[in-house]
Amino acid sequence: MDAKTLCLGVLSREPATGYDIRKAFQNGPFSHFCGAGFGSIYPALRKLSEDGLIEECPSSPDVRENKKIFSITPAGRKALCDELANPAPLGFEIMRSEFMFRVFFAHMMPQDRIQALFNERKALYHDKLDIIDNLLKKNSILPGEKFIAEMGKTLITAALQFLEKNTETLFALTSPEIGQQP
Protein backbone atom coordinates (compact mmCIF):
# COMPACT_ATOMS: atom_id res chain seq x y z
CA MET A 1 0.00 0.00 0.00
CA ASP A 2 1.69 3.18 -1.07
CA ALA A 3 1.75 6.52 0.69
CA LYS A 4 -0.80 8.02 -1.69
CA THR A 5 -3.46 5.45 -0.83
CA LEU A 6 -2.70 5.74 2.87
CA CYS A 7 -3.15 9.52 2.75
CA LEU A 8 -6.34 9.13 0.77
CA GLY A 9 -7.62 6.77 3.43
CA VAL A 10 -6.94 9.21 6.22
CA LEU A 11 -8.50 12.08 4.28
CA SER A 12 -11.62 10.01 3.53
CA ARG A 13 -12.47 10.32 7.23
CA GLU A 14 -12.01 14.05 7.59
CA PRO A 15 -10.02 16.95 6.12
CA ALA A 16 -6.48 17.19 7.47
CA THR A 17 -3.05 18.71 7.05
CA GLY A 18 0.07 16.69 6.29
CA TYR A 19 0.98 17.03 9.91
CA ASP A 20 -2.39 15.67 11.02
CA ILE A 21 -1.97 12.70 8.71
CA ARG A 22 1.31 11.86 10.31
CA LYS A 23 -0.30 11.98 13.73
CA ALA A 24 -2.97 9.57 12.52
CA PHE A 25 -0.14 7.17 11.68
CA GLN A 26 1.75 7.77 14.91
CA ASN A 27 -0.90 7.98 17.62
CA GLY A 28 -4.16 7.73 15.76
CA PRO A 29 -6.44 5.01 14.46
CA PHE A 30 -3.92 3.85 11.83
CA SER A 31 -0.95 3.58 14.14
CA HIS A 32 -1.00 -0.14 14.71
CA PHE A 33 -1.11 -1.30 11.10
CA CYS A 34 0.49 1.28 8.84
CA GLY A 35 2.63 4.40 8.79
CA ALA A 36 4.54 7.01 6.82
CA GLY A 37 6.89 9.90 7.48
CA PHE A 38 6.81 13.49 6.24
CA GLY A 39 9.11 12.57 3.40
CA SER A 40 6.41 10.28 2.01
CA ILE A 41 3.34 12.25 3.00
CA TYR A 42 4.06 15.65 1.47
CA PRO A 43 5.06 14.35 -1.98
CA ALA A 44 2.00 12.07 -1.87
CA LEU A 45 -0.30 15.02 -1.10
CA ARG A 46 1.16 17.01 -3.97
CA LYS A 47 0.57 14.15 -6.42
CA LEU A 48 -2.95 13.50 -5.15
CA SER A 49 -3.68 17.18 -5.52
CA GLU A 50 -2.34 17.23 -9.07
CA ASP A 51 -4.54 14.26 -9.92
CA GLY A 52 -7.61 15.98 -8.48
CA LEU A 53 -8.15 13.29 -5.84
CA ILE A 54 -7.84 15.78 -3.02
CA GLU A 55 -8.14 19.55 -2.85
CA GLU A 56 -6.95 22.31 -0.61
CA CYS A 57 -9.71 23.83 1.49
CA PRO A 58 -10.14 27.56 0.89
CA SER A 59 -8.14 29.42 3.51
CA SER A 60 -10.20 31.02 6.21
CA PRO A 61 -9.06 33.88 8.46
CA ASP A 62 -8.93 31.71 11.60
CA VAL A 63 -6.22 29.35 10.33
CA ARG A 64 -2.57 30.19 9.80
CA GLU A 65 -1.67 31.17 6.32
CA ASN A 66 0.93 28.52 5.62
CA LYS A 67 -1.34 25.75 6.87
CA LYS A 68 -2.85 23.60 4.14
CA ILE A 69 -5.96 21.65 4.94
CA PHE A 70 -6.79 19.02 2.36
CA SER A 71 -10.09 17.30 1.77
CA ILE A 72 -10.91 14.34 -0.44
CA THR A 73 -12.83 14.93 -3.68
CA PRO A 74 -15.52 12.63 -5.14
CA ALA A 75 -12.88 11.40 -7.60
CA GLY A 76 -10.58 10.66 -4.67
CA ARG A 77 -13.29 8.69 -2.90
CA LYS A 78 -13.86 6.71 -6.05
CA ALA A 79 -10.11 6.04 -6.39
CA LEU A 80 -9.94 4.81 -2.80
CA CYS A 81 -12.90 2.47 -3.35
CA ASP A 82 -11.28 1.06 -6.46
CA GLU A 83 -8.02 0.51 -4.65
CA LEU A 84 -9.75 -1.19 -1.72
CA ALA A 85 -11.75 -3.48 -3.98
CA ASN A 86 -8.91 -4.48 -6.29
CA PRO A 87 -7.72 -8.09 -6.34
CA ALA A 88 -5.11 -7.33 -3.66
CA PRO A 89 -1.44 -7.91 -4.27
CA LEU A 90 -1.66 -9.80 -0.94
CA GLY A 91 1.63 -10.27 0.86
CA PHE A 92 1.61 -11.65 4.33
CA GLU A 93 2.47 -8.56 6.32
CA ILE A 94 1.64 -9.60 9.82
CA MET A 95 4.83 -9.61 11.77
CA ARG A 96 7.49 -8.42 9.41
CA SER A 97 9.47 -7.99 12.52
CA GLU A 98 13.02 -6.96 13.35
CA PHE A 99 12.30 -7.90 16.91
CA MET A 100 11.61 -11.50 15.92
CA PHE A 101 14.66 -11.58 13.69
CA ARG A 102 16.84 -10.56 16.60
CA VAL A 103 15.30 -12.94 19.12
CA PHE A 104 15.62 -15.76 16.60
CA PHE A 105 19.37 -15.35 17.03
CA ALA A 106 19.25 -15.14 20.81
CA HIS A 107 22.21 -17.49 21.04
CA MET A 108 24.37 -14.83 19.36
CA MET A 109 23.49 -12.07 21.80
CA PRO A 110 24.42 -11.36 25.38
CA GLN A 111 21.47 -11.94 27.68
CA ASP A 112 21.28 -8.39 28.94
CA ARG A 113 20.86 -7.19 25.37
CA ILE A 114 17.93 -9.54 24.85
CA GLN A 115 16.47 -8.43 28.14
CA ALA A 116 16.68 -4.80 27.00
CA LEU A 117 15.05 -5.74 23.71
CA PHE A 118 12.18 -7.42 25.52
CA ASN A 119 11.66 -4.48 27.83
CA GLU A 120 11.59 -2.04 24.91
CA ARG A 121 9.10 -4.21 23.12
CA LYS A 122 6.82 -4.57 26.10
CA ALA A 123 6.83 -0.80 26.56
CA LEU A 124 5.96 -0.37 22.90
CA TYR A 125 3.07 -2.82 23.22
CA HIS A 126 1.74 -0.96 26.24
CA ASP A 127 1.90 2.33 24.34
CA LYS A 128 -0.03 0.83 21.45
CA LEU A 129 -2.63 -0.63 23.77
CA ASP A 130 -3.17 2.78 25.36
CA ILE A 131 -3.69 4.33 21.95
CA ILE A 132 -6.18 1.65 20.95
CA ASP A 133 -8.07 1.91 24.23
CA ASN A 134 -8.48 5.61 23.67
CA LEU A 135 -9.81 4.99 20.17
CA LEU A 136 -12.36 2.51 21.47
CA LYS A 137 -13.66 5.04 23.97
CA LYS A 138 -14.97 7.26 21.20
CA ASN A 139 -18.68 6.77 20.57
CA SER A 140 -18.67 7.59 16.86
CA ILE A 141 -16.63 4.77 15.41
CA LEU A 142 -17.38 2.91 12.20
CA PRO A 143 -17.70 -0.90 12.25
CA GLY A 144 -14.51 -1.51 10.23
CA GLU A 145 -12.53 0.82 12.42
CA LYS A 146 -13.84 -0.82 15.55
CA PHE A 147 -13.11 -4.28 14.20
CA ILE A 148 -9.52 -3.38 13.41
CA ALA A 149 -8.95 -1.63 16.73
CA GLU A 150 -10.21 -4.71 18.55
CA MET A 151 -8.17 -7.02 16.38
CA GLY A 152 -5.08 -4.93 17.16
CA LYS A 153 -5.87 -5.05 20.83
CA THR A 154 -6.33 -8.81 20.73
CA LEU A 155 -3.07 -9.42 18.89
CA ILE A 156 -0.96 -7.04 20.92
CA THR A 157 -2.36 -8.47 24.14
CA ALA A 158 -1.56 -11.97 22.92
CA ALA A 159 2.00 -10.90 22.08
CA LEU A 160 2.45 -9.27 25.47
CA GLN A 161 1.16 -12.30 27.33
CA PHE A 162 3.41 -14.54 25.29
CA LEU A 163 6.45 -12.46 26.18
CA GLU A 164 5.50 -12.37 29.84
CA LYS A 165 5.02 -16.12 30.02
CA ASN A 166 8.01 -17.30 28.00
CA THR A 167 10.88 -14.95 28.73
CA GLU A 168 12.16 -17.00 31.63
CA THR A 169 12.10 -20.19 29.61
CA LEU A 170 14.18 -18.57 26.88
CA PHE A 171 16.69 -17.24 29.37
CA ALA A 172 17.00 -20.58 31.10
CA LEU A 173 18.06 -22.08 27.79
CA THR A 174 20.61 -19.46 26.72
CA SER A 175 23.93 -18.75 28.42
CA PRO A 176 24.17 -15.35 30.12
CA GLU A 177 27.54 -14.17 28.77
CA ILE A 178 27.75 -15.73 25.37
CA GLY A 179 27.89 -13.17 22.61
CA GLN A 180 29.70 -14.44 19.55
CA GLN A 181 28.81 -18.11 19.56
CA PRO A 182 28.16 -20.07 16.36
Next chain:
Amino acid sequence: MDAKTLCLGVLSREPATGYDIRKAFQNGPFSHFCGAGFGSIYPALRKLSEDGLIEECPSSPDVRENKKIFSITPAGRKALCDELANPAPLGFEIMRSEFMFRVFFAHMMPQDRIQALFNERKALYHDKLDIIDNLLKKNSILPGEKFIAEMGKTLITAALQFLEKNTETLFALTSPEIGQQP
Protein backbone atom coordinates in the same frame (compact mmCIF):
# COMPACT_ATOMS: atom_id res chain seq x y z
CA MET B 1 16.50 -4.99 8.41
CA ASP B 2 18.04 -5.04 4.97
CA ALA B 3 18.40 -7.96 2.61
CA LYS B 4 22.12 -8.34 3.37
CA THR B 5 21.52 -8.91 7.06
CA LEU B 6 18.65 -11.27 6.34
CA CYS B 7 20.83 -13.37 4.05
CA LEU B 8 23.63 -13.36 6.59
CA GLY B 9 21.16 -14.62 9.17
CA VAL B 10 20.04 -17.49 6.99
CA LEU B 11 23.64 -18.40 6.12
CA SER B 12 24.65 -18.34 9.79
CA ARG B 13 22.58 -21.49 10.23
CA GLU B 14 23.97 -23.45 7.30
CA PRO B 15 25.49 -22.94 3.83
CA ALA B 16 22.93 -22.28 1.14
CA THR B 17 22.29 -21.06 -2.40
CA GLY B 18 20.31 -17.94 -3.24
CA TYR B 19 17.45 -20.22 -4.11
CA ASP B 20 17.63 -21.94 -0.71
CA ILE B 21 17.59 -18.58 1.02
CA ARG B 22 14.43 -17.65 -0.74
CA LYS B 23 12.82 -20.89 0.36
CA ALA B 24 13.80 -20.11 3.96
CA PHE B 25 11.81 -16.89 3.55
CA GLN B 26 8.87 -18.51 1.80
CA ASN B 27 8.33 -21.81 3.60
CA GLY B 28 11.12 -21.99 6.11
CA PRO B 29 11.82 -20.80 9.63
CA PHE B 30 11.89 -17.13 8.60
CA SER B 31 8.64 -17.14 6.67
CA HIS B 32 6.40 -15.61 9.30
CA PHE B 33 8.46 -12.55 10.15
CA CYS B 34 10.61 -11.55 7.18
CA GLY B 35 11.15 -12.08 3.49
CA ALA B 36 12.92 -11.12 0.28
CA GLY B 37 12.73 -11.93 -3.42
CA PHE B 38 15.46 -12.94 -5.87
CA GLY B 39 15.91 -9.35 -6.92
CA SER B 40 17.06 -8.53 -3.40
CA ILE B 41 18.84 -11.76 -2.53
CA TYR B 42 21.28 -12.08 -5.42
CA PRO B 43 22.59 -8.51 -5.26
CA ALA B 44 22.89 -8.91 -1.48
CA LEU B 45 24.92 -12.10 -1.87
CA ARG B 46 27.26 -10.40 -4.32
CA LYS B 47 27.87 -7.52 -1.93
CA LEU B 48 28.35 -9.80 1.08
CA SER B 49 30.82 -11.81 -0.96
CA GLU B 50 32.73 -8.68 -1.99
CA ASP B 51 32.94 -7.65 1.65
CA GLY B 52 34.26 -11.05 2.69
CA LEU B 53 31.29 -11.77 4.95
CA ILE B 54 30.36 -14.88 3.02
CA GLU B 55 32.28 -17.09 0.61
CA GLU B 56 31.46 -19.50 -2.14
CA CYS B 57 32.08 -23.12 -1.19
CA PRO B 58 34.59 -24.84 -3.46
CA SER B 59 32.66 -26.64 -6.18
CA SER B 60 32.52 -30.40 -5.78
CA PRO B 61 31.78 -32.89 -8.56
CA ASP B 62 28.41 -33.88 -7.11
CA VAL B 63 26.82 -30.44 -7.46
CA ARG B 64 25.89 -28.74 -10.68
CA GLU B 65 28.42 -26.31 -12.01
CA ASN B 66 26.28 -23.20 -12.06
CA LYS B 67 25.08 -23.74 -8.51
CA LYS B 68 26.72 -21.48 -5.95
CA ILE B 69 26.67 -22.56 -2.35
CA PHE B 70 27.64 -19.80 0.05
CA SER B 71 28.81 -20.11 3.62
CA ILE B 72 29.32 -17.46 6.25
CA THR B 73 32.88 -16.43 7.18
CA PRO B 74 34.09 -15.55 10.70
CA ALA B 75 33.94 -11.89 9.65
CA GLY B 76 30.35 -12.43 8.54
CA ARG B 77 29.40 -13.98 11.85
CA LYS B 78 30.95 -11.03 13.62
CA ALA B 79 29.04 -8.60 11.39
CA LEU B 80 25.77 -10.39 12.15
CA CYS B 81 26.44 -10.27 15.90
CA ASP B 82 27.18 -6.56 15.69
CA GLU B 83 24.00 -5.94 13.76
CA LEU B 84 21.91 -7.97 16.21
CA ALA B 85 23.37 -6.20 19.22
CA ASN B 86 23.15 -2.66 17.88
CA PRO B 87 20.82 -0.18 19.57
CA ALA B 88 18.01 -1.11 17.18
CA PRO B 89 16.37 1.45 14.91
CA LEU B 90 13.17 0.00 16.41
CA GLY B 91 10.05 0.63 14.36
CA PHE B 92 6.88 -1.12 15.36
CA GLU B 93 6.58 -3.65 12.61
CA ILE B 94 3.93 -5.97 13.93
CA MET B 95 0.94 -5.70 11.68
CA ARG B 96 1.94 -3.38 8.90
CA SER B 97 -1.03 -4.81 7.20
CA GLU B 98 -2.86 -4.17 3.95
CA PHE B 99 -5.54 -6.52 5.15
CA MET B 100 -6.27 -4.30 8.15
CA PHE B 101 -6.19 -1.19 6.01
CA ARG B 102 -8.86 -2.64 3.76
CA VAL B 103 -11.09 -3.92 6.53
CA PHE B 104 -10.81 -0.56 8.26
CA PHE B 105 -12.76 0.80 5.28
CA ALA B 106 -15.31 -2.00 5.24
CA HIS B 107 -18.09 0.54 4.75
CA MET B 108 -16.61 1.40 1.35
CA MET B 109 -16.57 -2.16 0.07
CA PRO B 110 -19.27 -4.56 -1.06
CA GLN B 111 -19.76 -7.32 1.47
CA ASP B 112 -18.80 -10.14 -0.86
CA ARG B 113 -15.43 -8.50 -1.42
CA ILE B 114 -14.79 -8.37 2.31
CA GLN B 115 -15.90 -11.96 2.62
CA ALA B 116 -13.37 -12.96 -0.06
CA LEU B 117 -10.67 -10.98 1.73
CA PHE B 118 -11.42 -12.81 4.97
CA ASN B 119 -11.35 -16.19 3.32
CA GLU B 120 -8.02 -15.46 1.66
CA ARG B 121 -6.60 -14.30 4.93
CA LYS B 122 -7.79 -17.33 6.85
CA ALA B 123 -6.27 -19.63 4.23
CA LEU B 124 -2.99 -17.72 4.52
CA TYR B 125 -3.02 -18.10 8.29
CA HIS B 126 -3.62 -21.82 8.00
CA ASP B 127 -0.70 -22.15 5.60
CA LYS B 128 1.57 -20.30 7.98
CA LEU B 129 0.44 -22.45 10.89
CA ASP B 130 1.25 -25.59 8.92
CA ILE B 131 4.73 -24.30 8.18
CA ILE B 132 5.33 -23.44 11.83
CA ASP B 133 4.02 -26.78 13.04
CA ASN B 134 6.46 -28.53 10.75
CA LEU B 135 9.32 -26.43 12.09
CA LEU B 136 8.40 -27.30 15.66
CA LYS B 137 8.48 -31.03 14.88
CA LYS B 138 12.23 -30.90 14.25
CA ASN B 139 14.24 -32.03 17.24
CA SER B 140 17.30 -29.87 16.64
CA ILE B 141 15.96 -26.39 17.15
CA LEU B 142 17.72 -23.55 18.93
CA PRO B 143 15.95 -21.75 21.81
CA GLY B 144 15.53 -18.46 19.93
CA GLU B 145 14.15 -20.22 16.90
CA LYS B 146 11.72 -22.21 19.01
CA PHE B 147 10.63 -19.10 20.88
CA ILE B 148 9.88 -17.23 17.66
CA ALA B 149 8.09 -20.18 16.07
CA GLU B 150 5.88 -20.48 19.13
CA MET B 151 5.29 -16.75 19.26
CA GLY B 152 4.26 -16.84 15.60
CA LYS B 153 1.94 -19.74 16.27
CA THR B 154 0.37 -17.93 19.21
CA LEU B 155 -0.20 -14.72 17.29
CA ILE B 156 -1.52 -16.32 14.13
CA THR B 157 -3.84 -18.51 16.15
CA ALA B 158 -5.11 -15.44 18.00
CA ALA B 159 -5.69 -13.65 14.69
CA LEU B 160 -7.54 -16.62 13.27
CA GLN B 161 -9.76 -16.98 16.31
CA PHE B 162 -10.49 -13.28 16.24
CA LEU B 163 -11.60 -13.48 12.61
CA GLU B 164 -13.71 -16.53 13.27
CA LYS B 165 -15.47 -14.93 16.22
CA ASN B 166 -16.06 -11.45 14.88
CA THR B 167 -16.83 -11.74 11.19
CA GLU B 168 -20.55 -12.06 11.70
CA THR B 169 -20.65 -9.03 13.97
CA LEU B 170 -18.90 -6.94 11.32
CA PHE B 171 -21.25 -8.14 8.61
CA ALA B 172 -24.30 -7.43 10.73
CA LEU B 173 -23.18 -3.82 10.96
CA THR B 174 -22.35 -3.19 7.29
CA SER B 175 -24.85 -3.09 4.46
CA PRO B 176 -24.51 -5.88 1.90
CA GLU B 177 -24.59 -3.87 -1.33
CA ILE B 178 -23.07 -0.57 -0.40
CA GLY B 179 -19.87 0.13 -2.22
CA GLN B 180 -19.22 3.80 -2.62
CA GLN B 181 -20.55 5.22 0.60
CA PRO B 182 -18.85 8.09 2.44
Next chain:
DNA sequence: GCGACCATGTAATCTGTTACATGATTAC
Protein backbone atom coordinates in the same frame (compact mmCIF):
# COMPACT_ATOMS: atom_id res chain seq x y z
C1' DG C 1 12.66 34.19 26.50
C1' DC C 2 12.51 29.27 25.84
C1' DG C 3 11.05 24.79 24.94
C1' DA C 4 7.52 22.05 23.04
C1' DC C 5 4.81 21.45 19.42
C1' DC C 6 2.74 22.85 14.92
C1' DA C 7 3.73 22.99 10.07
C1' DT C 8 5.81 22.41 5.34
C1' DG C 9 8.82 21.00 2.24
C1' DT C 10 13.28 19.26 -0.62
C1' DA C 11 17.19 16.32 -1.97
C1' DA C 12 20.21 12.52 -1.68
C1' DT C 13 20.43 8.08 -0.97
C1' DC C 14 19.22 3.64 -0.39
C1' DT C 15 16.65 -0.34 -1.37
C1' DG C 16 13.24 -3.10 -2.85
C1' DT C 17 10.10 -4.74 -6.40
C1' DT C 18 8.99 -6.22 -10.96
C1' DA C 19 9.74 -7.95 -15.13
C1' DC C 20 12.73 -9.89 -18.02
C1' DA C 21 16.00 -13.41 -19.65
C1' DT C 22 18.04 -17.95 -19.46
C1' DG C 23 18.76 -22.63 -18.83
C1' DA C 24 19.44 -27.36 -16.20
C1' DT C 25 17.38 -31.29 -13.77
C1' DT C 26 13.86 -34.37 -12.11
C1' DA C 27 9.64 -36.93 -12.03
C1' DC C 28 5.84 -38.58 -14.54
Next chain:
DNA sequence: GTAATCATGTAACAGATTACATGGTCGC
Protein backbone atom coordinates in the same frame (compact mmCIF):
# COMPACT_ATOMS: atom_id res chain seq x y z
C1' DG D 1 8.33 -34.91 -23.96
C1' DT D 2 6.68 -31.92 -20.85
C1' DA D 3 5.69 -29.76 -16.66
C1' DA D 4 7.45 -28.58 -12.23
C1' DT D 5 11.10 -27.27 -9.77
C1' DC D 6 15.87 -25.85 -9.32
C1' DA D 7 18.96 -22.12 -10.25
C1' DT D 8 21.10 -17.46 -11.38
C1' DG D 9 21.12 -13.07 -12.57
C1' DT D 10 20.14 -7.97 -14.65
C1' DA D 11 17.82 -3.58 -15.51
C1' DA D 12 14.34 -0.25 -15.00
C1' DC D 13 11.53 1.72 -12.04
C1' DA D 14 9.09 3.01 -8.02
C1' DG D 15 9.33 4.01 -3.49
C1' DA D 16 10.69 5.00 1.14
C1' DT D 17 13.89 6.77 4.58
C1' DT D 18 16.90 10.21 6.31
C1' DA D 19 18.66 14.38 6.90
C1' DC D 20 18.38 18.88 5.99
C1' DA D 21 16.24 23.50 5.99
C1' DT D 22 12.89 26.80 7.72
C1' DG D 23 9.77 29.19 10.47
C1' DG D 24 5.29 30.07 13.34
C1' DT D 25 2.53 29.57 17.73
C1' DC D 26 1.49 28.56 22.50
C1' DG D 27 2.13 27.98 27.30
C1' DC D 28 5.04 28.84 31.15
